[in-house]
Amino acid sequence: MTPKNTLKAVITATSLGLVATSAMAESINIGFTGPLSGGAALYGENTLSGLRMAAEEINAAGGFDLNGEQVTINLVALDDRYSPAQAATNAKRLKQDNGVSAIFVPHSGGVFALQDFNEKDDFLVMAYTSVPTVTEKGNTLTLRIPPTFDGYVRAFTDYAMNNLGTTLGMAGATHEYAKIWDEMIQQTWEARGGTVVADNPMDYNKSADFYTGVSRVIAENPDVMFVGGASEPTGLVIQQARQLGFQGGFIVMDQAKIDEVAQVAGGMDMVEGAVGVVPLSVYETEAATGFIERYQANYGKVPGSEAAYNYLALHALVEAMDMTESTDPTTVRAAIGEALLSMDSSKNPYEVHSVTENGGFVTVTTLAVVENGEIVRKEIE
Known part of the structure; x- marks a missing residue:
């Protein structure tokens, strides 16, 4: 296991209930900072639920191969109460304490705060925000998940x-x-x-x-x-x-x-x-209806776009890691477009198949x- 891949051994189930398929399986940490309390708590939980569901599916399937080792996903989530300053603090903690190579953040203030240092600290910002400037700033380690508004x-x-x-x-x-x-x-x-x-x-x-x-x-x-x-x-x-x-x-x-x-x-x-x-x-595609059915079985309610977009984004992220046999942020960022094309269609409820040069997932408006x-x-x- 090399420092470049920032792998972190985990032998117990995480606090979010993600189940490892083997007591000896290793896992990589993926970060999340978002509002889990306050007026936007439902929004944050909806976002996080999509990530949880993707991680659970990946782990239940045995994880994926990374440099000859079978690894699973360990999702580490921190509450930032919609505060950009707290999001930045959380990101520093996630990088330093958990060695994450990617952090999901579902609000523009938090995204901009993380973009101040993510290239230096070497982690991907997985941005769930439709603000166009997120991917117009030239940040080479940002991926914008939804379409611009x-x-x-x-x-x-x-x-x-x-x-x-x-x-x-x-x-x-x-x-x-x-x-x-x-x-x-x-x-x-x-x-x-x-x-x-x-x-x-x-x-x-x-x-x-x-x-x-x-x-x-x-x-x-x-x-x-x-x-x-x-x-x-x-x-x-x-x-x-x-x-x-x-x-x-x-x-x-x-x-x-x-x-x-x-x-x-x-x-x-x-x-x-x-x-x-x-x-x-309202979507009637096979991928969308299948995701809705699985989500309802897990959470007892109809999912929103926050859950669906972040679900497909984590699957694409892991697909890119699997393809490149690396968790290096630059390497993974370069492979996301190919990963979106090759990933299982059932994991892609919005049928996103490409990414722009500046890091935006392409979705029909x-x-x-x-x-x-x-x-x-x-x-x-």
């Missing part, structure tokens, strides 16, 4: 202005990712000839009472409200907007998923007229709208 901004704006109205009230969140969305959607909305009548961002992670902030937005009588953070607080914002009498439509930031939002808000009728990303539950109480998938022209 600039395509969503244009598509959501065009649909809303053509079908819901031309005045927009901003009621988004205050974390870094939401601020970027806020700025971009305001610019796009006004460039299309619409009017932004209110802008009142709120802290989705620390509050459950949004009545005051929402009332300030709907007092300006917008046709459409922009909302979005994690699904759970987004559902509360929409619920409280309806309770205060708002009858317009919603543009839902891609971090929130319409089906999950509807459950919190009180039903699909509460999100009538919403436009957002297509929930995984679509949108979903709620019409007559049902989520309907629309193609983006």
Whole structure:
């Protein structure tokens, strides 16, 4: 076992319940830092569940061969409460104490914080964020897992202005990712000839009472409200907007998923007229439906895109390690595209088959709208 491969022997089951196939099996540590407490805890747990499921499948199959040794995956997860500073601290700990070669992080603030030192410290940032600049900064050890949101901004704006109205009230969140969305959607909305009548961002992670902030937005009588953070607080914002009498439509930031939002808000009728990303539950491909069935059997609920994207990303990461017989971050990063093509299709619910030169997984952009109480998938022209 060489230092280059940063292998760490583990002979007991991990605290996350990942079962080794042999008492003598070795494992490599993969890191995660994300919100596991606070207002975004559900979002963090959903992300982590996809990684857990992938790791359990890999280990149940006997792991994979690395330099002639059979190894399994040991997932080490730390709570950062959505704090970029804590994410950076966690990453330092994961690298120093656990020798990880890759760290999954599901928020842009955390991604940017890790990018300040990941090349020097030699680990891959597995970024679950759709902020375009994540892969435009030239960081050679970053992989962006979901598609960038600039395509969503244009598509959501065009649909809303053509079908819901031309005045927009901003009621988004205050974390870094939401601020970027806020700025971009305001610019796009006004460039299309619409009017932004209110802008009142709120802290989705620390509050459950949004009545005051929402009332300030709907007092300006917008046709459409922009909302979005994690699904759970987004559902509360929409619920409280309806309770205060708002009858317009919603543009839902891609971090929130319409089906999950509807459950919190009180039903699909509460999100009538919403436009957002297509929930995984709407996909009908064999890979997607198979993943949903397996996930439901494990966790008793329908998975969201956080689980599915991170599930396929860990499988691709391990496939790249298997192909190259290395955990060296640079070597693995270079092999990800080939790994996506060669991995078992059942492990790829979003059918991602390529990666851009700057490290972005390539996924077809679509949108979903709620019409007559049902989520309907629309193609983006």
